[in-house]
Each structure stands twice: as C-alpha cells, then as structure tokens.
Amino acid sequence: MAEDINPKKKILVSGSSGFIGKHLIDVLLKQGNIVLGIDRSSSPREKAKNYFFKKCDILDKQKLIQIFVDFEPDMLIHLAARTDLDEKNNLQGYATNIEGVDNIIEAIKKTKSLKKAIFTSTQLVCEIGYIPKDEHDYQPNTLYGASKVAGEKIVREKDGGAVEWCIVRPTTVWGPGMSDHYKNFFKLICNGKYFHVGDKALYKSYGYVGNVVYQYLKILEAPDSQIHHKVFYLADYSPISLREWAEAFQKELGARRIKSCPVAIAMILAKIGDAINFIGFRNFPFNSFRINNILSEYQLDISNTEKICGPLPYTKDQGVKETVAWLRKEGIT
Secondary structure, X not given: OOOOOOOOOEEEEEOOOOHHHHHHHHHHHHOOOEEEEEEOOOOOOOOOOOEEEEEOOOOOHXXXXXXXXXXXXXXXXXXXXXXXXXXXXXXXXXHHHHHHHHHXXXXXXXXXXXXXXXXXXXXXXXXXXXXXXXXXOOEOOOHHHHHHHHHHHHHHHOHHHXXXXXXXXXXXXXXXXXXXXXXXXXXXXXXXXXXXXOOOOOEEOEEEHHHXXXXXXXXXXXXXHHHOOEEEEEOOOOOEEHHHHHHHXXXXXXXXOOEEEOHHHHHHHHHHHHXXXXXXXXXXXXXXXXXXXXXXXXXXXXXXXXXXXXXXXXXXXXXXXXXXXXXXXXXXX
C-alpha cells in the first residue's frame, strides 16, 4: 500500500463512519498512527489499538472544539458531510457542509498542535459533464453541490484555520462498503434487470476506494509546498467506461449478459420515472436526472494528483474482484 507517513502521528478524521472514512482509518491504523474518529453516528467497529472515537455533530461547535483541543492532533482529514442530493428547496438543509466547515476551522484555530488539514469537497461543485476552467470555476446544479462550493469558499476565506491545507474533490468512489444506491445497481445486474443506455462506452473519472484512500495518504505526507492552497481531484488516472465497468461486474458475478436500451426509449422511461417521483415515490431510481448523469461523460484533469501520488495500487479488475467478494459476504448477490 502506501509508504508510511511519519509513524505515531495523531490524526483526526471527521466523518469516520462514512464509506471513505472507514477505509481510511483502517490503513492509518495499519501504519501505526494514533487516530481519533468523530461522527454524528457511530458504526460497529472492532476495537483497535490506537483508535479512539467521539460521537459529535460538527454543528455543535463547542463540543467539536473541545474534542480537538483534548486530542491534540497533528493532522486533520475532514470528511464529514451531508452527501445526498435529496434537498431541493433549502440550502440550509446542508448546514453540515457550510456551518460545519466553519466550525471545523474554528476548532483548528484553537488547536496549537495541528499543522496540516485536508478538506473534502466534491466534483459536484460543477454539474456532471462540465469541465471547470480552474478551481474557482463553479457550476453546481444541485443544492448539495452549491453547499460544497460554499464550504470551499469558507476554507479559502479563513485560510484553512492558518495551517497548511488543501482541498480534495473525490469523483464517484466505488468499492466495498458502498451505499445502498450502488447495492441496488449490483442487484439489478445480478437479477438481469440492468441495461445499458445507448451504445456508447461513456467514459467517466471514477475512483476505486483503495486508490482514493492511497491518494489521501500520499497528499497527507507530501511536502507542504506541493499541496498548500491547492485543489486535487481524487480518481483513478484512466477514466473507466461505464459499459465496460458494468460488464466486468456482470462477468465476475456470473450474471446474465447485459442488454442495451436505445436512448430514445430510455428517455421515455425516465419521464415516467419523473412522474413516479413527483407523486411521492422519491426513491424510484430511474428518472431524467439519473439518465442525464449516466449519459454525461466526464474526464477530469487528475495530472496534479498523479504528480503527488504516483502509481496507484489497484487496477480496475482488482477493485471489481474485491467489491464482488464484499457483495457476496454481505449477502447482496
């Protein structure tokens, strides 16, 4: 995996119970670091040497500051966020991504030991398919994306709490431990109900979780001069074809061959899905928003990340095998 960052560093990880957080903490502990995870909800985790957990909503500023001050971390990886796209009318619904970032920075200011921070944003500061001209070129088309734009601006305005800092924007991250949305995707493949839309390869900048964690760690250990005030996209360096990716899972799962649906018919089905969503079934998975995301190709510039991180440890095929092993263990397939 990664070369060890300086052993016995004290690292605080917010959002420790999330998808990336769990994987990240596993590797940090294997490297011998002392880790404190904070999250508003705890999740089952085996006791591990040098791992500590505090239940905390980052909107609770005073409690958050006290946790930082008491732990005296050397480094921070900030992951905590509301990440769904469900909010349609009220940006304040994503207060964790705005006021929460402000509270994190206030906690950093009170913590004399802390020297470096990584703030996690998202590729959705721009709508899918839009390639930004620079790191300040924002084009969100969801309130979630807008909330992450606001969070990035707070980091810059407050200089990250006056420590060495950078912002990372993970793209679509996949692998063992993914959300229910992706579990449903795999169930559809297993049941022979998933279909390709159109006949294009549809190349996208996806990141296997093992590679994304590796990138976090390499950025964390990089010289300050290489990362300070910079933005890094986190993804595999070579875009993945959505068609080939789905078919790799189909083969590893031993499922039936995936069929294709003409784009025109898929668009009609999406309109039906829009109507189903409108009458109250908001979790119905196939709608215009989803199909537009499926059909939008995006190949982001990961070159700056590659310069810092170098070769990644996992291939696509390795990621598929590990993910299918997890799916089977979880009884999802």
